[in-house]
Amino acid sequence: MTELLWGTQPTPSRGPKPAVTLAEIAEVGIRIADAEGLDAVSMQRIAGELPVTKMALYRYVPGKTELVAVMSDLAMGPPPERPGLPWREALRTFAFDLYDGFMKHPWLLQSTIGRRPLGPNELTWMERGVAALSDSGLTGAEQLDSIFVLTSHVRNLGQQSTTFPGRSIGLTEEGFSESLGEILRTEAERFPSLTAALQTSADSRNQGLDFGLDRILDGLELLITARKG
Amino acid sequence: MTELLWGTQPTPSRGPKPAVTLAEIAEVGIRIADAEGLDAVSMQRIAGELPVTKMALYRYVPGKTELVAVMSDLAMGPPPERPGLPWREALRTFAFDLYDGFMKHPWLLQSTIGRRPLGPNELTWMERGVAALSDSGLTGAEQLDSIFVLTSHVRNLGQQSTTFPGRSIGLTEEGFSESLGEILRTEAERFPSLTAALQTSADSRNQGLDFGLDRILDGLELLITARKG
DNA sequence: GATTAATTGTGTCTGCCGGACACAGTAATG
């Protein structure tokens, strides 16, 4: 699997020329996933948009799971370069860049769950994040954990604000608010704090990314100044 | 769907007695998911462990998606009662309780992704969380966003520390560290900060929950005292 | 008590999926 993700396959000398490349296959998969969701990606479907049959794909990839992994690292791409920022601004733009990436390929939020081999692009994202904290005075473990909290927040914001075709029950933002409001109207006494919070909140939505980000960065700053002082 | 989750179905008078109940079906599904992962749950499989055939299940539930939703809310269960704690301890135990829940049913991390109708148990978890902040001086939206950050952290910690049978590429904790180490050994110059961080970290793992939690709570405390003072 | 209407369970069928495997074609090496 590592060989696939990192492209460290020995290229064979003998035999017929391959009709396609792994990158082409992955790109077709990405296109389908972008347009119709991850569940629309099937070996049949990919082969149908390439000059090969379904079974030929298995010459390039051992199985669908591995193909999705390759698709994921490729779709993620490398992070944008943001040189010369102080750590707080660096982490802030890191979070926004990551969020943008997830919004371009929402299915990444499904395919990059769980402990799994890391590809070069995903690792570069981590490197970029950790680099922002390398002069902070935090220990290595703390730097890694900090990036983790940050990406967690971005990931979950993406996950909870997206509706995944096929797998989950489709629900628009309005449909969600409406059904929630209806429930709370009939069951208000069971959820008093929630009812109160939602009433005073009254659609000041989508500040979620900023709010959590500010709290996390504030917390980090507290630790960093404590370490330095 | 709301009717299914909240059990507000009118019970029919005429017709034969149902052989099973929705709760029984969901419990069988939960048992299978706990033992073999969410992908092992199929209508066939559930029916096989009940005195009915596969197609009979569709009398109780419109499709598999909805069944998984019912399973999820049922498996989540209500949060443990933790009365009388100050907000910081309340949120802390809230996070640990949530983490415990996810560890008991790791597939919940897969099935509760995306915008979806909320069941009574999930809503009770939210209520419990928001209640901890109802006297904090934060606005309703801020209370909701705070709980969101917290649960994000817990969710992602669970997601990244679990290997999901079937869907992702199986990898033990050691296998992960090993493959990562091997990559960084050959590509150290591409990932300098990451290499440095991992060297000074040197397996002080699994502090992730505490670290992020402390940073988030610190950040919240800063905001809360600013609001009050 | 007989009839009607609503409801549940069953069996059959379709179309899709991932993937195993044997086989034929192709290109470089000796």
Added chain:
DNA sequence: CATTACTGTGTCCGGCAGACACAATTAATC
């Protein structure tokens, strides 16, 4: 030219979600 390594194809399998027609069961109605 023969060998060897490799690629693409067609066929087949088991499993999946679900549509649909049909038989069996029960309560309400006449």
